[in-house]
Amino acid sequence: MAKEIKTIGVLTSGGDAPGMNAAVRAIVRAGISKGYRMMGIQRGYNGLINGECYEMNVRSVSEIIHRGGTILYTARCLEFKTQEGQAKGLARCKELGIDALVVIGGDGSFMGARALANQGIPCIGLPGTIDNDIACSEYTIGYDTAMNTAVEAIDKLRDTTQSHDRCSVVEVMGHHAGYIALNVGIATGALAVLLPEIPFDFERDILQRMRQTQVTGKKHFIIIVSEGVVGAQELANQIQAATGVDSRATVLGHIQRGGSPTVRDRVNASLMGYHAIDLLDKGIYNRVVAVSGDKIVDYDVNVALSMHKTIDREMIDIANAISI
Helix, strand or coil, X not given: XXXXXXXXXXXXXXXXXXXXXXXXXXXXXXHHHCCCEEEEECCHHXXXXXXCEEEECHHHHCCCCCCCCCCCCCCCCHHHHCHHXXXXXXXXXXXXXXXXXXXXXXXXXXXXXXXXXXXXCCEEEEEECCCXXXXXXXXXXXXXXXXXXXXXXXXXXHHHHHHCCCEEEEEECCCCCCHHHHHHHHHHCCCEEECCCCCCCHHHHHHHHHHHHHHCCCCCEEEEEECCCCCHHHHHHHHHHHHCCCEEEEECHHHHHCCCCCHHHHHHHHHHHHHHHHHHHCCCCCEEEEEECCEEEEXXXXXXHHCCCCCCXXXXXXXXXXXX
């Protein structure tokens, strides 16, 4: 028999992503419109364990759809990976009267939600991460904004790179996933894009491409590298030593996490948030909301966590073909 739900909690977990506020807004307002009591849990699973939460109403989420970050704050919680931490979270849910939970975050956040679900707290997960590295979803909240932020910064960097006939090595986020780097590389006309999914060869991927374009008269270069592939400064030093071209490193870092979310992030986050409440209202629990073919869908959490995602090799070939 379906569990009766009166109170729904919402939290954001892991790295922040633009659009999380839009998702929180949709969750809270959809929940209230369907007659539920809504509780905002601050600082992710840490906040759940410590009881950092408050009741939210329709005005609690006013004027946040355009704001980056998350009004609920976020944190990574190592304690919640343990059975003891999960037991504390479960006890706190019971103490606070939280009957179900909506979790916005990544795979680690979903694992925490699954642990609670296995102990009787219905959970719904929403994919919120700028890296777009959640396998079950073609698109994650924050991804579009992060890419646009990176493109805007690189467009500005290009002006000075061209003025000085330099090579700019730009590091973008994506330690284990090259989705930001690949798309940003195509969007900015980068000479080369280095991704964690593809083995990196300095001679083949950098020097040969630079020589080929120098023959055609090109004198300035932009190289995009995903964090973790190779250090941007180290690569810039290698390029300058091998070619004599003045080379500079720029690490965009956490600037990519912030800023007002794009239309795409606001809309997708809003649709996902509403879908999460609709699932709970229909008695459908322990799912992860996702995007598939521009449609909002959902998967069993175990299925979602077992799925795999691969980089688009055709896009890589296209990037190499047109960036000459």
